[in-house]
Amino acid sequence: METKKIPDIVVARLPRYLQVLQHMKQEKLVTTNSKVLGDRLGISAAQIRKDLSQFGEFGKQGTGYSVDFLINTLRVILNVTDAWKIVVVGAGDLGHALAHYQGFTNRGFQVSMVFDNDPRLIGKQIGAFTVQDTADLIDKVRAAEIHVAMLTVPASAAQKVAEELVKAGVTAILSYAPIVLNLPHNIQVQYIDPILQLQHMTYYLE
Amino acid sequence: METKKIPDIVVARLPRYLQVLQHMKQEKLVTTNSKVLGDRLGISAAQIRKDLSQFGEFGKQGTGYSVDFLINTLRVILNVTDAWKIVVVGAGDLGHALAHYQGFTNRGFQVSMVFDNDPRLIGKQIGAFTVQDTADLIDKVRAAEIHVAMLTVPASAAQKVAEELVKAGVTAILSYAPIVLNLPHNIQVQYIDPILQLQHMTYYLE
DNA sequence: CAAGATTTGTGAATATTATAGCAATAAATT
């Protein structure tokens, strides 16, 4: 349990800090500071210091932050020190892309199972995974103790599948279906809908 | 030009309102109100009224909002009355998924061109599109007067390709590469990185 | 058609979030 309540908007920025820090590590940078981090992210230095200070004191006056130490600290805070197993439901185009994607492993995740309900897909190989029948989803996901899901089924199936995932013990769902899911309050839900972001941008275009 | 400056956070919510309204229209709902909209979105009714009031008076006391009228109004505000042409750069797994996706058309967009620099892909057919050589990107995108792009190349190529898109006259880029792009201030940029959202959720998991 | 029920749009009141600024500390320089 955290000592004070951390604003969600602060939590949402931490993964971005971690992303940039991991790039810095690849560039062999050993230390950094709030100014440099902020410039890379388009965020003020004060904001970054304030955000981090919610969790402890990780920097050194005059020097800044150790890249390695801050990466490790953020991984602990964000709970991604080990790799979370992920179940992908919907083995269509997006499910395919996710199953192939190599970028999960060093950021705290690994795809572990892929499901679909189309008989033509069940049993087929996608990358390292054999597509499994959603009829078995609840049992298999529960048995594997998977708590994170990515949902890439059509909007019309998303609510029903999401409810099954919850029954299977999943507590965090990242949905690509362009529809708002109705789930218990203790379930974490996030959405990816590129069109929302495109429309946000077109507002500012001529 | 808007009379007053609208907060960006308000603009970001409008596409969500539009999304839910379009679902309501599919459900044959003729009118709605701020309470119902808010419940579907997990937003307070007051917030929705306040947001909309920034742009005018679109409701009727006692009745609420006409679904059709509000959809049209939001489409005008968000500048998606016609379909924006989109160029997809990177014809890999994600580019493939985007080129196949049928959900753009009735939400204000249409994929128009797909580019890649891999000789094995150039000339290949992906859905309705022939993959074109990025060597020709600047000329062809400029000639077609395309101003919106989706970037699905590896992170290592993203900055360079983004700069070419800007040279081609693109002013809005939705990037799937997990890297912060450095572009002129007049260019709209948004990112999709599922891992940022997964890490946001794992913060709250046990 | 009057009385009661709804629901908007908005000014005022709260609540939340971001920025500014500085004492404290660490390192670099002379």
Place this chain on the structure above:
DNA sequence: AATTTATTGCTATAATATTCACAAATCTTG
């Protein structure tokens, strides 16, 4: 070892965002 420079963490302040609450307008119902 004293001085200068850099940078944190945090408090105070400023700026933004959300919610409240109500007059005004419209619908519903008997």
